Amino acid sequence: MSAKIRQPHSPISGFIFHLHPRKVAAETIRFTLSFGLGGMAATLFLVLAVTGVLQLLSYSSDSTAAYQSIILMYAGSSLAGFIRNVHHWAGNLLVIVALLHLLRVYLTGALGQGRRLNWLIGCTLFLLVLLANFTGYLLPWDQLAFWAVTIFTNMVTYVPLIGDPLGELLRGSNEVGPATLANFFAIHVGLIPPLILILLIYHFWLIRKAGGLVRSRNGEAHAPMVPTVPTLISREAAVGFGLCALLFLFSALVDAPLDDIANPGQSPNPAKAAWYFMGLQELLLHLHPVFAICIVPLLMLLLLAMLPFLRQAALEPGIWCGGSRGRWTAASSFLAGLLGVIIWVIVDEFVFKISGSEHFLTPWLSRGIVPLLSLIFISGLVYRLLRLRKSPPSESVMAVTLLCLGIVCGLTVIGIWFRGPGMALGFFFLKG
Ligand code: HEM
Ligand code: HEM
Structure with missing residues (x-):
């Protein structure tokens, strides 16, 4: 018999209980069920939003100043370089973590009734994460960025019928140039993050509506429950803070790549x-x-x-x-x-x-x-x-x-x- 569980009340627990029910099935908090991958993806998105906003203080999206603004981030002992590193590595890591999360959802059979729509939301989230990385890639305006985006927008033109207009729409002109940078900056900062946020809120609500994470048929029948605070929350915090610690350490040691300034006349x-x-x-x-x-x-x-x-x-x-x-x-x-x-x-x-x-x-x-x-x-x-x-x-x-x-x-x-x-x-x- 489950004993009556006393829950602390505070603004923080109020927020937590918007995200989670007061009790969750013990089976679903097993680390080897989810490996904390969804939580890791959410943590990375939060880190990206915070470091992204901070970067707006030092980044210029004007093509004549963008590269220089990145160089200046590393001048002296400024924190801006570290923030750029964190943003860069978090964005790239999110692609891998989101893919692994997608795989875990599929391979643990979490696609049944009540989760189908969430799978489609998840697929859209994955495409948006790719698009966020791709639009961010151009912003440093170096050779790597310029030519990677040139190659991709050229690839897009191979799509039958809509390829050429689509390529032009992405570039904002015939070839990658200042208009492309302005386009990508607006999409990267103003369009994709709000879209991801809205879909994430829906994603979390659908998980709650489905009764939490997937359970084995045995677990559905007689599931021992555990209190969300502290059992689930302490595990989520351990995963989130642990990931941030590793990410920050890595970003302090390894700079995000930066090549020479973009040169449309010379392809690497x-x-x-x-x-x-x-x-x-x-x-x-x-x-x-x-x-x-x-x-x-x-x-x-x-x-x-x-x-x-x-x-x-x-x-x-x-x-x-x-x-x-x-x-x-x-x-x-x-x-x-x-x-x-x-x-x-x-x-x-x-x-x-x-x-x-x-x-x-x-x-x-x-x-x-x-x-x-x-x-x-x-x-x-x-x-x-x-x-x-x-x-x-x-x-x-x-x-x-x-x-x-x-x-x-x-x-x-x-x-x-x-x-x-x-x-x-x-x-x-x-x-x-
Ligand atoms: C899922 C969300 C996001 C992803 C995956 C992402 C990814 C990236 C990537 C890969 C870069 C290139 C970093 C580099 O190599 O220099 C970048 C640059 C940038 N991002 Fe984001 N980003 C996200 C959200 C945001 C948000 C919310 C903002 C601001 C509100 C933002 C602002 C910027 C700025 C200003 C740059 C240019 C500075 C730089 O290149 O370091 N990003 N982003
Ligand atoms: C930015 C990307 C994403 C974030 C932040 C995110 C976040 C989460 C979180 C926190 C959970 C609950 C904990 C867990 O399962 O680890 C979850 C569950 C789920 N996610 Fe995601 N997710 C993302 C992308 C995706 C993708 C790409 C898919 C699949 C295409 C997906 C499909 C699902 C489904 C179906 C569940 C419910 C799983 C279950 O009932 O066991 N998500 N997601």
Whole structure:
């Protein structure tokens, strides 16, 4: 029997009880259920909002002064440089943390009734986090920023029909220049953060409405409850403060990158997109642009958005990957995707392109339809084989999803570390 729990009353606890109920199921505060990833993402957003506002004191969004304003942040023993570092590393870390949070939500089967809408909100939040990072990337107005944004806005123009106007809308003119900086600054500061905040409030409300985090079927029936204050709150505080301590320490030791001032006349070699878009840039080296920039990413986004609506995709709630066999399937499919795409890139680079066999068919076929159909065929084969081995449908869908994730991660890793001057393939990261 649960004893009557006395709760302290103060303005702080008043705020806490707006976010949380007074008691939560003991099962849901297990660290290994959520790894505190949602809380980490929320902490990082808070840090970004505070450091972002502080940066407004020293940053100038005028293209003739932007770079200099960043240099000045590091002059003397000013705190501004440290704040920029924190903002930079927090923004980049948020991409990774949000992706891991997305994975944990899916793999612990938290997509059932009452959580579907929250999954879609989450997907939108993830896209907004990417957009926030991308628009922030240009603001230092250095060579890295200028050329990364040039590459990405050029990639956008490959989208059929709307590509050119979309590229122009982003750049605010024909090419990246002062109008782009003004555009990106306004979007970065005035549009994306309020949108994220509104969606986050809705995100938290939907979690409360769903009765808290996901529980196992066993836990639903007879769930021991624990008081939010202090049990849940002390854990959330430990995760939040621990993360901030590590982030601040790292930012004190490692400066955010800054190259020479933007020079539209001289492109660096290699000119690379921001790291979270390197998978797309890598794909562009192998596929027809319409497939690389539009069809393949859209199909993957569609698969992601549809996961909660596919009856076969619902994993056992509250249990990672549906059980130990599922965990093994998940790990091996991810690795298969990662290794498979590495082999494909090497074969394409050193066999197909050199032998000229890529020109055997029209580019639409050899660099578009054939690779896409091969991916669909391999995914179908993985699904079928697992079903024949008596794996439940949810485990088989999970295998296909993690195979795709492995492919995306493989392409990103190759793009970041294994592409050098002229986008040649090699161990360039070893040369520093
Ligand atoms: C999810 C939210 C946000 C993310 C992911 C994000 C990310 C970034 C990134 C990656 C940069 C480039 C940093 C660099 O390398 O120099 C940046 C710059 C900047 N951000 Fe944000 N930011 C966010 C929210 C905000 C907010 C709320 C503000 C202000 C209200 C803000 C103001 C700025 C300013 C002024 C810069 C330019 C200074 C600089 O480059 O250091 N940001 N942001
Ligand atoms: C800025 C980004 C995000 C923040 C700050 C955030 C925050 C949170 C927090 C604090 C929780 C509860 C604790 C936890 O699960 O760790 C949560 C749960 C949840 N999040 Fe997010 N989230 C973000 C992005 C996402 C994304 C990208 C997705 C999926 C596409 C997502 C889907 C969900 C769902 C479905 C739940 C409920 C999980 C359950 O019932 O067990 N969120 N989120």
